[in-house]
Amino acid sequence: MGISNGTQFDALGPTLTVTTQPAEPAGGDTVTATAVLTNDCPFPLRNAVLHLINPRTASPSTTPTRVTQAPTATRTRAGQITVEGTSPAVLLTGLHTYLRRTAHASVSWTRVVVRALGHRGDTGERTVVLITPLGVLLHPVRGVGADRGVAAEVPAATIDWFALEDRWAHAHETHPTSPHGSPYALARRVRDLLAATPYQAALTAGVDRGAVAEGTPATVTVTFTNRNGFTASRGVTLSVTAPEGLAVKALDPVSKASVASGATFAARFEVSLAGAPKELVGQVVAAAAYAGGGKAVAPVRLMAAAGVGDPYRTVSYNDAVFGQAGDEIAIEGAGADLWGGTNEFGAVYRAGGYQDGTVGQVTVTSQDATGGWARAGLIVRNDLGTQGSAGYVNLAITPSNGCALSWDADGDGRFDSIELSGSFTAPVRLRLTRSGASYTGEASTDGVTWTTVGTATPSGAAAAQDVGVFMTAANGWTDGRGIATFDGFTVT
Known part of the structure; x- marks a missing residue:
């Protein structure tokens, strides 16, 4: 039994179909190869992985090319791989996980599509490879510079489907059951890392009114919260910046040497009109800086109510x-x-x-x-x-x-x-x-x-x-x- 364009292994096996676009490429053309796998087995086809490889540089049955981007100098459009099925059993854990996490494919229960980038050989020939616990399926495809579309059929060995599925069903995996190293030392390293990590603070800003008018300033209250559960935040400084035409004045102390874990530090700022504002409605930005390079910001929307002119x-x-x-x-x-x-x-x-x-x-x-x-x-x-x-x-x-x-x-x-x-x-x-x-x-x-x-x-x-x-x-x-x-x- 061979595999060519649309050939089945047997009545109860998978079908691997490969087509190219264009079907008859000319020299220098970029060819898109599409491989379609349809599972006709009465049992799930697990851990199926499709590749487009260069047969000159890899053995399809042992070391297929990974589905990753090639270097820029050799990057080519290698094609599209599609896996089809009629039920969730066709796309179980192995294939689903591989395509989602490794190939970064868009995954659904009825279709999986992944665009792969392979390496171009001297002849531009590529081989579509399907690797499963049930065997290896091959299908060569002519690529860039080729004078034809799909290569001749390649013979494949007879597969005992029941035996392979039976071995898989009765297989068992073992995992370590005894810990290695000291959990206390590991916990200490984790704790020290978290304690030294900045950006574990929250900053909020609120305003007593949404507009600043002549003779009626707005008060912005800025609140810093230390969410680091292991150490205090040190050297905390609060500030508020406003667009042109608005002035900011601190009403409370804006710096604190230390803010304990879970504690807060707040300060009020008065924002008032100071000339003609450039923005009718703009953002006043509250900020907090603290030791270790930490910084947090919180914007507040504020209107400059300078009145209206004639004829209003x-x-x-x-x-x-x-x-x-x-x-x-x-x-x-x-x-x-x-x-x-x-x-x-x-x-x-x-x-x-x-x-x-x-x-x-x-x-x-x-x-x-x-x-x-x-x-x-x-x-x-x-x-x-x-x-x-x-x-x-x-x-x-x-x-x-x-x-x-x-x-x-x-x-x-x-x-x-x-x-x-x-x-x-x-x-x-x-x-x-x-x-x-x-x-x-x-x-x-x-x-x-x-x-x-x-x-x-x-x-x-x-x-x-x-x-x-x-x-x-x-x-x-x-x-x-x-x-x-x-x-x-x-x-x-």
């Missing part, structure tokens, strides 16, 4: 602060909710800029998930500076409930009607169009394809209304604060 106004019912950099607007604030009798929000708006036929648009670029119903988007009201004003509409994105269109249907200045759409989250483009007494809300992820959220019909809308961008943390009375950022706010 601001209003806050949620302790909000505001910032603007060109077309980008940011609002940081709290707010328990925006529904019924609770109207806690902060807004940047244009007075009297919304009339019949007007379209307001904005991109909500980011939104902190302070609550499932936190909102950020467009807001319209007869007078945003007066609580209880009628003509009340908002189109907003939420962290957990998609896009929401809310309005005051009875004119009492409270939201009482809502429509929801999709699973939108920031960033998203919002568009609110007024047509008479109707307000149509839409959302888009690309500014081209729009989804209609709904149509609002608020009561008591004035001919000219205020329109702007807003946010509420909707924190459910937990005092949580968040940041929402906006870009490209237009009213046309």
Whole structure:
């Protein structure tokens, strides 16, 4: 019995099939050889390993080439090896482990594929080799520079499948049962190594508010924890760096000679405005350095609330602060909710800029998930500076409930009607169009394809209304604060 392209050993044996692409390579071509092994045995084929080797430099039955990268000078595309089967039994422990850990192949129960790099011989000939406890299967393949695809069949010895499987089934392995050396000395070496290893510390940073405003600094608290269970951290120094336009001042001692195992060391830093910030929302970075080269960092997101310019106004019912950099607007604030009798929000708006036929648009670029119903988007009201004003509409994105269109249907200045759409989250483009007494809300992820959220019909809308961008943390009375950022706010 021989092995050639598609030849079987017998009715109850594996099939080794080899094809090449191109089938008839010309001189200098790179040839891809694909070997496919299909197990037709009634028992598992264990510990099967496929190789592509150079028969001039290795004996396929004894020392097959390892499936590793060849040196750059001899690196060639040797081919693809595929192992197929109809059940998990075909791909048991030996083959699975070899391909996953040694050949770094992508492994599944139905197919294993590994790309191998072999060495090119003078003639470009390679041999596909399958090594199993049941025998060795060979299949030569012509490679680079060859004048044909698959080589002639190679005879193989007759195999007694039952005998080989029986020997494997009754084989036993032995393992050492007595320890060697001193476990105490080994434990001491492990302990000394762990005690001397840096980077066994944790650093956290928290801020009392998410924005720095004129006359209202933020306090960053940095906490260092020594997680080395064997020795103290020595020479610990804490620091905070801020983007341009922000100043940092330590409020507590920032250095400590020693922090015991499991202990903490904390310091507070005040961050305040110091000129025109270059970033509207940036990162303040807390850091810890300690003896042995250890270092840990923890970033904190902070907004520079330097206010907004004309033609914008601001209003806050949620302790909000505001910032603007060109077309980008940011609002940081709290707010328990925006529904019924609770109207806690902060807004940047244009007075009297919304009339019949007007379209307001904005991109909500980011939104902190302070609550499932936190909102950020467009807001319209007869007078945003007066609580209880009628003509009340908002189109907003939420962290957990998609896009929401809310309005005051009875004119009492409270939201009482809502429509929801999709699973939108920031960033998203919002568009609110007024047509008479109707307000149509839409959302888009690309500014081209729009989804209609709904149509609002608020009561008591004035001919000219205020329109702007807003946010509420909707924190459910937990005092949580968040940041929402906006870009490209237009009213046309």
